[in-house]
Amino acid sequence: MIHFDDDRPIFIQIAEMLQDAILSGVYPEESQIPSITEFAVSCKINPATALKGINLLVDEGLLYKKRGLGMFVSPGAREQLRARRQESFYLDYIIPLLKEAARLGLGPKELQTMLERGYADHGNNTATSK
Amino acid sequence: MGITLQHLNKRFGDTLALDDVSLTFEGAKIYGLLGNNGAGKTTLLNLITNRIFADSGEILVDGEPAADNDNALGKIFMLGEKNLYPDGMKISAAFKAAAILYPHFDNEQALDLARRFGLDPRKKINSLSTGYASIFKLVIALSVHTPYLILDEPVLGLDAQHRDLFYQLLLEQYAEQPQTIIISTHLIAEVANLIEHTVIIREGRILRDQMSEELLSEGYTVSGAANLVDQYLSGRQVISCSSLGGLKTACLAGQPDQAALPDNLELGQLNLQDYFIQLMNKEDRDHE
Numbered sequence: 420m421i422h423f424d425d426d427r428p429i430f431i432q433i434a435e436m437l438q439d440a441i442l443s444g445v446y447p448e449e450s451q452i453p454s455i456t457e458f459a460v461s462c463k464i465n466p467a468t469a470l471k472g473i474n475l476l477v478d479e480g481l482l483y484k485k486r487g488l489g490m491f492v493s494p495g496a497r498e499q500l501r502a503r504r505q506e507s508f509y510l511d512y513i514i515p516l517l518k519e520a521a522r523l524g525l526g527p528k529e530l531q532t533m534l535e536r537g538y539a540d541h542g543n544n545t546a547t548s549k
Numbered sequence: 550m551g552i553t554l555q556h557l558n559k560r561f562g563d564t565l566a567l568d569d570v571s572l573t574f575e576g577a578k579i580y581g582l583l584g585n586n587g588a589g590k591t592t593l594l595n596l597i598t599n600r601i602f603a604d605s606g607e608i609l610v611d612g613e614p615a616a617d618n619d620n621a622l623g624k625i626f627m628l629g630e631k632n633l634y635p636d637g638m639k640i641s642a643a644f645k646a647a648a649i650l651y652p653h654f655d656n657e658q659a660l661d662l663a664r665r666f667g668l669d670p671r672k673k674i675n676s677l678s679t680g681y682a683s684i685f686k687l688v689i690a691l692s693v694h695t696p697y698l699i700l701d702e703p704v705l706g707l708d709a710q711h712r713d714l715f716y717q718l719l720l721e722q723y724a725e726q727p728q729t730i731i732i733s734t735h736l737i738a739e740v741a742n743l744i745e746h747t748v749i750i751r752e753g754r755i756l757r758d759q760m761s762e763e764l765l766s767e768g769y770t771v772s773g774a775a776n777l778v779d780q781y782l783s784g785r786q787v788i789s790c791s792s793l794g795g796l797k798t799a800c801l802a803g804q805p806d807q808a809a810l811p812d813n814l815e816l817g818q819l820n821l822q823d824y825f826i827q828l829m830n831k832e833d834r835d836h837e
Contacts, residue, residue: 455724465742465745468745
């Protein structure tokens with residue numbers, strides 16, 4: 420079951436869900452994604468909303484339509500997403516991390532230690548799962 | 550294509566149940582009809598289906614006047630509170646009766662849906678519990694295949710599992726063969742993501758008639774430390790506020806002003822149920 424947040428429009432969340440699935444390889448390049456109907460029914464949303472979310476990825480060149488068959492993941496979509504996410508990583512993760520660290524009174528040294536601990540615990544794991 | 554209501558008025562004794570209502574339900578869209586008890590929702594729906602008659606005004610179905618017009622009324626199916634079948638009738642017999650009234654009624658589908666909901670078609674309609682009486686009506690509504698489907702409180706008494714199944718079946722059918730669906734319900738959160746267009750009625754008048762997405766983009770929420778929220782609120786159009794200890798959440802009209810927004814405040818989107826409640830509260834205050 421998919422749950423939506425209240426903080427952003429549903430079609431944006433559908434688009435993000437698809438991007439995540441492409442990035443993690445759930446939908447490999449040149450593979451078909453579920454139909455509008457399947458998205459609508461399983462997420463319990465209006466098909467027009469599902470279409471709007473999917474169309475965002477079409478506009479970005481991440482998906483393309485095969486006439487009469489459905490939507491497919493574009494070649495190079497994963498790399499394109501990875502590059503884009505790397506660019507936004509600073510804003511999406513580092514800035515919020517620093518804000519939370521400031522609220523908790525954690526300084527650069529403590530953060531450094533935590534990062535090293537994170538790599539020691541999970542580093543190999545995340546490095547190989549890409 | 551569509552159902553058009555033009556300047557409908559309906560009075561019951563001293564009460565003006567509908568006050569100059571003009572609306573269009575376009576083809577192949579899912580509408581939500583929202584309103585508090587006594588707002589006029591069921592009156593409006595009963596007028597569309599010719600169960601009661603307007604004092605003045607006109608209803609057009611695909612351009613044809615609906616009053617006493619079997620062709621126009623045959624395009625509309627309404628699931629309402631009242632059971633329109635004889636009490637002692639068996640469910641399987643009611644399916645056959647529906648097939649006579651609605652030529653596109655799919656009897657096999659009805660039997661299959663009854664099985665999926667655990668409804669025994671050999672039972673008599675008046676022997677059904679509240680929940681199963683609702684299921685019986687839903688099964689017919691999902692099997693009639695009319696261009697217009699009106700659902701007045703469709704999930705009354707249904708358990709969570711059956712409500713879920715119903716919404717899935719409704720969307721499946723809508724995605725494959727779009728029809729105009731009008732859902733009137735108090736369970737706003739459950740249908741919020743289903744409805745493309747929202748109509749809000751209050752005291753017999755149409756208060757809102759808009760795409761749901763547009764409606765929700767009329768405002769936003771801000772939450773965080775009360776002093777920071779208050780600082781942001783000053784000079785802005787505030788719809789409502791709620792606070793819990795030192796935390797405060799405010800609904801505002803318009804678009805967020807990113808430049809003025811302190812870092813530690815969270816931005817959010819209005820959801821349909823909250824929007825509805827806030828709007829009703831505001832109307833209550835304005836008319837005090």
